[in-house]
Each structure stands twice: as structure tokens, then as C-alpha cells.
Amino acid sequence: MADAILSGVAVEIIKKLGSGVLQETRLRWGVREELEKLRSKVSTIQAVLLDAEQQYSQSHQVKVWVDSLKEAFYDADDLLDEFSTDVLLKQMMTGNKMLKEVRLFFSSSNPFVYGLKMAHKIEKVRSKLDEIAEHKKFHLDKLPEKTFPMNGEREQTHSSLPEAVVGREDDKKKIIDFLLSSSHGENVSIISIVGIGGLGKTTLAQFAYNDETVKSNFELKIWVCISENFDVKIIVEKILESLDGEKPKNLEMNTLKDLLHEKINGKKYLLVLDDLWNEDSEKWFHLKDLLVGGRRGSKIIVTTRLKNVAEMIGSTKTHDLQGLLxxxxxxxxxxxxxxxxxxxxxxxxxxxxxxxxxxxxxxxxxxxxxxxxxxxxxxxxxxxxxxxxxxxxxxxxxxIIQTLKLSYNHLPSHLKCCFAYCRLFPKDCKINIPYLVNIWVAQGFIKSSNSEQSLQDRGLKYFKDLSWRSFFQEVEEDALGNLWSCKMHDLMHDLAAQVAGDEIILLNSDVKRVEKNTRYLSIDFEVEL
Known part of the structure; x- marks a missing residue:
């Protein structure tokens, strides 16, 4: 979780350094100067954290650096909390004679001694950050975007059926019925198969693609594995390669467009776009505009883990794939x-x-x-x-877990934090959604916005984003239609445990000790430890 939460901690530190509590206090004896130095150092490091996050899983050198930095950031965050609390307490005690007298018994009540003490603590944390920052020999800020591929990239899929397929007859019938239906208002209509990794979306698409009745219903059949890189030019090249058996070489986009139109215009085609991740509507509509020339009854099958992708592409029908009986x-x-x-x-x-x-x-x-x-x-x-x-x-x-981890790798940082935190809930636990959102808010995982939207409303948006990506299941509403409860698939819980590492621990029959770097802890009281 270090790669996900670090940039959030940096933001919180900078926010606390600029808070009214500290800014309005008369800071002396080097404290203000040290705070300003700390703010400058954190801001400098923050500038390269996005690159570090993208490369955390690919580079051992980056991972070691980020893990060291995480501990120093936590120390800084804890120190600022301590300092802010002391300042607020002193403000509350001002004017109360009895509290003033009690306060004199403690050395920290002496402004001079307290100032020196805090200045020394802040300087110590800043020096630690300086030392870690100097060890960054890999120039994160100089690397081009996406220098490293996403960890655990999925192999390219194909249209051939696997050797053994069980229990998908009803799903297959629904997909085939859609493919054979005459019209849905457009020349080209889309069905999206949605579900978590490993559930069999590609297998179901292969099932339908290879059905003899389906084969006889379309003039052209095309299979393209999209995966992570949604590049319209590359996709068009793959479509042409599927049709001709040979990949076009060094052709401009306009030429590729003309070739595609020659192949599909006026013909009834079936196109499978397998493993679609793209959430950029502009890119999608650019591709869709190139595919509209098919004859009435043409169909596109999209497989995706993301419900919001199915909505974004304007699916005529969405098929939510469930687990096997x-x-x-x-x-x-x-x-x-x-x-x-x-x-x-x-x-x-x-x-x-x-x-x-x-x-x-x-x-x-x-x-x-x-x-x-x-x-x-x-x-x-x-x-x-x-x-x-x-x-x-x-x-x-x-x-298994690497397949699911692709979904985690695609999450933005703020959602990675929220998902990993769910490691604290026992397996098969029914999670109260408002409670979960409030915990996210309390931990500082919810980013504030310039709008009037509350942190709880933004937290609900985070939950919906994760739910759309199939990280939660069995989502239920209360009588008023508000999101109320959900569960996590056991494999998703295993994924949360892996990405959380020792930083987030659920004490139960499997885990019975707290590690040195543990920051979040819960106990499964139903299990005897």
C-alpha cells in the first residue's frame, strides 16, 4: 500500500503545515524556520511521487526508496499532529489560572524549552528526509511517462475455445440470442460482458464467437485483444490483421481508415473487443466512428472488468457474469x-x-x-x-492473484488506499457502506474538492468507482434507496491483503502478530487468538 498512500500523506503534511493552528501561533526559537524547511522538502519530494508510484512494482530500487520515505513521512505526520495538539491545548488553557499553575510543573510548559525541543524534533525528521532524498539515484522526474509496462500484464487472448468449459449454458444462450437478434435501433449494437478477473468473460465470448449458428449469421468475424493499450491506430491494425491474416506496415491513420471501410462497409460483422480497460470516452468514440459502416445487424462483444466502461461505450445490453454454481x-x-x-x-x-x-x-x-x-x-x-x-x-x-492485481494496478492512488484498507474486514463480512466511508474520511483518504460536495458524498463516489470495477459485490440499498451494505469476494480480500502487506493487519487465526511497520489494525473477535 506504500505506493498508493504516500502521495496522500505528503498532501496531508503540506496541508497541516499551512493550517491556521500553526500559522497563527507565535512560533519562536527556530520552530517556524524548521517548519518552512520541512514544507519545502516535502513539496520537492512530492513532485516525483507520481513517477515513483507508477514504478513501485517494477523496480526494487524504487520500492526500497519509497518504503523508506513512507516511514519518514509518517514520522513527520505524527510529529505535526503532536505539535498541533499541544498548540490547541495551550490555547484552551490560556486565561485559566488553575490550569496555568498545573502547566508550570511540566518542562514542556516553558516556552523556551518547548520551542527548542520541537525545533530539534522537526529538524531531525527533515534531516531524515534529506538523507533519503539524496539516495534517489534513478531520477524519477526525468523519466518519460509510462517508461515501465504495467506489472503483470495479461497475455494476448485468442478466439479458440479452452479444452474444458462447464456451467455457462445459460450465459451462452443470452449472448447468442443477442447476437442473432435482428435490430436494436442501430446498424451496429454492443453487448458488454462484465465481471471480475478470472470469472470467464473471455471464455464466454469465445463460446459465442465459435457457435455454428453465429458463424453462419455474420459475413465477417473479428477478434481483437485490447488489454491496457487503447490506441485507435493499433486497434485498427489488429482488426485488419484479423481479416487479412497480415498486419499492415507503416501506414498512416487515414490510409488505415480507408482500408477498414473497404473491408466492413455494407457487411454484417461480429467484432470481439476483449479485455477493454479504456475509460476515455473521446478515444472510444473515435474508434466507434470508424466501425459504424457495418450492415444492419452487426454486433460488437466487449469484455471488461469495469461497469463504468460498459456504460461509457453505450452498451445496448450489459451481461453481468456471476460465479459458477x-x-x-x-x-x-x-x-x-x-x-x-x-x-x-x-x-x-x-x-x-x-x-x-x-x-x-x-x-x-x-x-x-x-x-x-x-x-x-x-x-x-x-x-x-x-x-x-x-x-x-x-x-x-x-x-490467480496476478490476474486480479491488474484491476488494482489500474486504480488511481486515492482508490488504492481505500481498497487496501478493506483488508481490516474479515472474509465474507457484510460491510456497512456508510460506516466504511466514514472510516475513509477519518483516515484522510478522501480528497477534498473545490465544490460544495461533502467528504462523505465524495467517499460514496469512491465506493461506487470501486464497485463499478468489481472490487465489491452484493451491494444492497436501504428502504430509501441509499447504499447500505456490500461484501468482498474472497479473492478480492486476498488481493487486499497482498497489496496492504504488513502495514494493514487483521488479527485472526491466520495472522497472530503485529509487525513493526503495522499502521492499521483490527481484530476478528469471532476467532480465538
Whole structure:
């Protein structure tokens, strides 16, 4: 969480240094000078924090620097809180004779001694920041934008069906019915398949794309994997490559546009845009304008993790993909974990179903676990896997959590903080949304704006942004239509635990100790520690 929260801490420090409490106080004996130096240093470092955040996961050197800086920033923030509290207390005691007399018994009540003490503390924190800043040998502010690719970038998808697909018949029917429908008011209509990573959006699109009835209904079929880089020119090149089998080389955008129109104008086509992340409406409408020439009945399938993307592109229909049912989850797991025709023992089935239950219908997770157990034959091996290896399956480097982490990597800093903080809630906990928002506000995660919008309203907007990105599920409203409660998928909770690290800890049966760098702590009282 260091990469997400650091810029927010810097903003809070600068805000406190400029607060009326400190500015209106008669500061002497070098305190004001030291505060000004601290403000200057934090402002200088803040200028490169955005680059540091973007590269935190890619560069070990940057990670070490940011983690060191985080601790120094927290020290500065704590010191300013202490200083502001002392100033406010002294202001409250002014004029009260009894409090004045009590105050004289403490050395800190002596303005001269107190001033020297605070000046020394501030100077010590600033010196620490100076030392850390000097160790920055990689010139973050000099690097061009997006020097490093996003961590854990997804492999390119294709239109071929996977070997085993279970439990998506109803979903497939709904998608195919839409593709075969005659008209939705426009020549080209769009259906968006929305869901968290690993749920099977691409598989469902492959299902529909390869259906024989669908094949016979379209003159042209095109599959393009978008992923992170939404560049209209590159997408057009990929469309032409899908149609011709050869990628255009070194052609200007205008030429590419003409070639595309020659291919699709007046023809009924099916286009799949897989793994769409782009939230820039201008870029989307630029691409959409190039695709309008298709004959009436042309269809576009978009797969995305973001509900707001489905809304932004003007989807004719949105299909919210859910997890597999329990029986379907077990059937998929059995296909992955056992040889065809193999007799499954009752013990294998019992342990297998206990394992499957932990992944709540997410096909990617079930496939990965099933394939791992395919090479483990004995009951003892399965039991050992369930008790010892399974709890560590979602650590860094695992394909399941890395798939989900793509969603986290795409979040802006302020949403990363809010999501990671949800590590404090136990798994399968029903979270009260107003309570959650108030905690975000109290922790300073909600950025103030120039509008009259309250911090709570902005916090609700943050929650909606995360919900649209599928970080929360089972969102419920109260009788008045206000957002009231939600849950986190177990895999999303695992992701929150990973990105939070030791900084945010939930004490339970799995975690029983507080680390030195822990800043936020909660206790699952239902678990005996």
C-alpha cells in the first residue's frame, strides 16, 4: 500500500503545515524556520511521487526508496499532529489560572524549552528526509511517462475455445440470442460482458464467437485483444490483421481508415473487443466512428472488468457474469484434477469440495488448483495441500492473484488506499457502506474538492468507482434507496491483503502478530487468538 498512500500523506503534511493552528501561533526559537524547511522538502519530494508510484512494482530500487520515505513521512505526520495538539491545548488553557499553575510543573510548559525541543524534533525528521532524498539515484522526474509496462500484464487472448468449459449454458444462450437478434435501433449494437478477473468473460465470448449458428449469421468475424493499450491506430491494425491474416506496415491513420471501410462497409460483422480497460470516452468514440459502416445487424462483444466502461461505450445490453454454481464448480474442478474416466474416492471428493468452496465459483482459480492437484495422487498429498499450500496460493507471482492485481494496478492512488484498507474486514463480512466511508474520511483518504460536495458524498463516489470495477459485490440499498451494505469476494480480500502487506493487519487465526511497520489494525473477535 506504500505506493498508493504516500502521495496522500505528503498532501496531508503540506496541508497541516499551512493550517491556521500553526500559522497563527507565535512560533519562536527556530520552530517556524524548521517548519518552512520541512514544507519545502516535502513539496520537492512530492513532485516525483507520481513517477515513483507508477514504478513501485517494477523496480526494487524504487520500492526500497519509497518504503523508506513512507516511514519518514509518517514520522513527520505524527510529529505535526503532536505539535498541533499541544498548540490547541495551550490555547484552551490560556486565561485559566488553575490550569496555568498545573502547566508550570511540566518542562514542556516553558516556552523556551518547548520551542527548542520541537525545533530539534522537526529538524531531525527533515534531516531524515534529506538523507533519503539524496539516495534517489534513478531520477524519477526525468523519466518519460509510462517508461515501465504495467506489472503483470495479461497475455494476448485468442478466439479458440479452452479444452474444458462447464456451467455457462445459460450465459451462452443470452449472448447468442443477442447476437442473432435482428435490430436494436442501430446498424451496429454492443453487448458488454462484465465481471471480475478470472470469472470467464473471455471464455464466454469465445463460446459465442465459435457457435455454428453465429458463424453462419455474420459475413465477417473479428477478434481483437485490447488489454491496457487503447490506441485507435493499433486497434485498427489488429482488426485488419484479423481479416487479412497480415498486419499492415507503416501506414498512416487515414490510409488505415480507408482500408477498414473497404473491408466492413455494407457487411454484417461480429467484432470481439476483449479485455477493454479504456475509460476515455473521446478515444472510444473515435474508434466507434470508424466501425459504424457495418450492415444492419452487426454486433460488437466487449469484455471488461469495469461497469463504468460498459456504460461509457453505450452498451445496448450489459451481461453481468456471476460465479459458477456449486455443482458446476465441482464439475470443472473434477475435469482438471482427475484423469478421464478415473474413479473418484469419497475422501478425494470431500477434500476437493472443501478446496473448491474457497474460490466461490471463479473458473480461473478452480482450473489452476485442479491442475496442480492432477499431479498429486494420494489423500495425504491432497490434505497437505489444503492445509499447508492452499493458504499461500494467492501470494505474489501466482497467476490467480496476478490476474486480479491488474484491476488494482489500474486504480488511481486515492482508490488504492481505500481498497487496501478493506483488508481490516474479515472474509465474507457484510460491510456497512456508510460506516466504511466514514472510516475513509477519518483516515484522510478522501480528497477534498473545490465544490460544495461533502467528504462523505465524495467517499460514496469512491465506493461506487470501486464497485463499478468489481472490487465489491452484493451491494444492497436501504428502504430509501441509499447504499447500505456490500461484501468482498474472497479473492478480492486476498488481493487486499497482498497489496496492504504488513502495514494493514487483521488479527485472526491466520495472522497472530503485529509487525513493526503495522499502521492499521483490527481484530476478528469471532476467532480465538
Amino acid at each position: 456449486v455443482d458446476d464448480s465441482w464439475s470443472l474442478f473434477a475435469n482438471m484434477a482427475f484423469k478421464q474416466g478415473e474413479v473418484i474416492s469419497l475422501d478425494h471428493e470431500r477434500i476437493g469440495k472443501e478446496i473448491v468452496a474457497k474460490y466461490a465459483g471463479v473458473p480461473l482459480a478452480i482450473r489452476v488448483i485442479g491442475r496442480l492437484l492432477y499431479f498429486k495422487n494420494t489423500i495425504d498429498e491432497w490434505q497437505h495441500f489444503k492445509e499447508k499450500e492452499l493458504p499461500n496460493m494467492n501470494e505474489e507471482g501466482n497467476s
